[in-house]
Amino acid sequence: MDKFRSGFVALVGRPNTGKSTLLNSLVGEKIAITSTRPQTTRRAIRGIVNRPSGQVILVDTPGIHKPKTLLGERLNALSAQTYSEVDLIICCLPADEEIGPGDKRIISEISGGSIPLIAVVTKSDRIAPPTLMEKLASVGNLAPWKEIIPVSAKKEMNCEKLLELLIANLPEGPALYPEDYISEESEHDIYSELIREAALELLHEELPHSLMVTIEEITMGEDGKTPVIYGKIFLERDSQKKILLGKSGERIKEIGTKARLAIEASRGERVFLKLHVGVESEWQRNPRALEKFGF
Secondary structure (H helix, E strand, C coil): CCCCEEEEEEEECCCCCCHHHHHHHHHCCCCCCCCCCCCCCCCCEEEEEEECCEEEEEEECCCCCCCCCHHHHHHHHHHHHHHCCCCEEEEEEECCCCCCHHHHHHHHHHHCCCCCEEEEEECHHHCCHHHHHHHHHHHHCCCCCCEEEECECCCCECHHHHHHHHHHCCCECCCCCCCCCCECCCHHHHHHHHHHHHHHHHCCCCCHHHCEEEEEEEEECCCCCCEEEEEEEEECCHHHHHHHHCHHHHHHHHHHHHHHHHHHHHHCCCCEEEEEEEECCCHHHCHHHHHHCCC
């Protein structure tokens, strides 16, 4: 009988290569928020997958990019630190995009060490099979991969096969988390991210990078049954408030409704969500503000 295997697997790649969507699909629940905006993932988020043959701890990392702010530099550093401390690295490369300089730089960085590499060609449902075969061949020339596999997280194509490959390439050892764990995320982290996800979907291009969300407090409502969640959305400039609030406060109400429904789905119960807006001047470039927000 094969021995049980366990270990940490980093998901790396450029922004918007499907890392968070893949994490959610493999775990089977929504752990990481997803968006078409760059810099959606701002922390190393762990999702835990249990199978009879092993336990996989997936670590979703911020997309590696050319930083324009101190936050960007710290996110890149967080990704680099994360993938230097794992047992296995998945490099996500979208099937429907050309291999670019950003991909090549990341592959160069992760190829220098002794950690095994697996190439995952994400969004593979978006291109025709003959084109996909050409893509896999071109990816094969980029690094000494242990495995190359096409995956579509949205269509659940090859997700279980990928998990089998991951377990097969992890070291022998006991489970590192209890079997009922699927994430290390606190409820404050989960709710703040769901609020930010709702805002990312409903705001203009210029604002998403400036958003930071914190959960100030969770209390019980006057009825003694319904939790009340107090969230605060921070912006970088007073002038941005008008965009976030919208005409007569309509946009923030819409963000609040969308976020509340997502939080209710996560908790499995009704909640009240109260959102406030604050300004933390140029927080992406301010070391003190970044520390306050946990970066």
